[in-house]
Amino acid sequence: MSHASVSSVTKEQPSPVANPNTRSAFNDVRRKVTTKHGWLGDYDYRWLCLPSLPTGKRKQPPFYGLNDELPLILAMASGLQHSLAMLAGLITPPIIFASSLALDPETSSYMISASLIGCGILSLIQLSRIKLWKGYYLGTGLLSVVGTSFATLSTADAIFTAMYNNGTCPSTVGADGTVTRGSCPDAYGMVLGTSLVCSFLEIGLSFLPPRILKRVFPPMVTGTVIVMIGASLIGSSGILNWGGGSNGCQLRPTSGIYELCPTVGSPHALPYVRHA
Structure with missing residues (x-):
């Protein structure tokens, strides 16, 4: 095949769209809400709703x-x-954190709200692509959501386990040797502080050219890390949250709605049992 027969592909930025005036914007909205084409268009809704055989x-x-x-x-x-x-990805990490630390419902709700508010603000910054200096920007300008990273779950779970083992967080040992974790909101604060300090490293790496980052983090490294993160999440959150989640009953509290799984008010509530 000759070089001339191969069609070239050019990567071009989309042309800027002129800002519409008030009258044209009003006409567009009226046409959109008052016509069948504005509501339905020519989209094949069967493709959207029917299964693919x-x-x-x-x-x-x-x-x-x-x-x-x-x-x-x-x-x-x-x-x-x-x-x-988007919502599932934003609220799952704080729910897992709250479950691991046996936090009360009020604190769990606060963590979920903080995650949603923080991700909303950061997503606006990401979409805005604020110009800094010398070709550097704050944000990508892409239509994407800045969410809570699942990569922190395995690390945070190891930190929480160590803090319960060394006595930083309270825990009780039952007659059968079962360890029941007590509420430890300070552990979550320590993880937040550690994440804040570590974030400066990521900020510094963002100023490096892409070619250097690709040499430091080749696909062999990044792919292995992603696989290991997923594998570690199977035991720390995947099994515990399978089929709707064990809520907090995997900690085997002696009172409260999570004394039985999934809750004490369930039709067939049972105690959480660990198998060796």
Whole structure:
């Protein structure tokens, strides 16, 4: 195949879109909410709702570009889907932290709220792409959510276990040798402080050229780390939170709603049992 027959691919930034004036914006909104095309468009909703069969032949749905208008129904369905997927990723780490530290419901709610508020503010900064100096920017400008990192779960779980073992956090030992963890909000504060100090290293690495980062962190290193993070989460959170979660009953408290699993008010509540 000759070089001339190979079509070249050019990577270009999308052209800027002019800011609409008030009158045109009003007309666009009116057309959007008062016409069938504005609500439904030409999207194949069967592709969105029906399952994909291995033997079936399905026509690909239309692809929407960066500045294309989405029908209102499709935009609301996609927005709901993305918000639910985003919400699960943002609130899961604080829920796991609160469960590991046997925190009360008020503190757990506070941690979830802090995660949502913090991720919302940081996502706005990420979307804004604030110019700093000499070609450096704060944020990528991409439509993405800055969420709570799951990579901290395995490390935090090891820290919490060490703090319970050395007596920094309270715990009681039952007659059968079972260790029941007490509430330890100070451990979460220590993890936050440690994360704050470590964040300066990441800030410094962000100023390095990409070619240096790729040499320091090749795919062999990053891929292995990601696999090990997932493997470590199986025991620390995956099994405990399977099928809706064990809430806090894996800590075997002697009172409260988590004295039995999943809660004391469940139709068939049972005590949490560890198998050797």
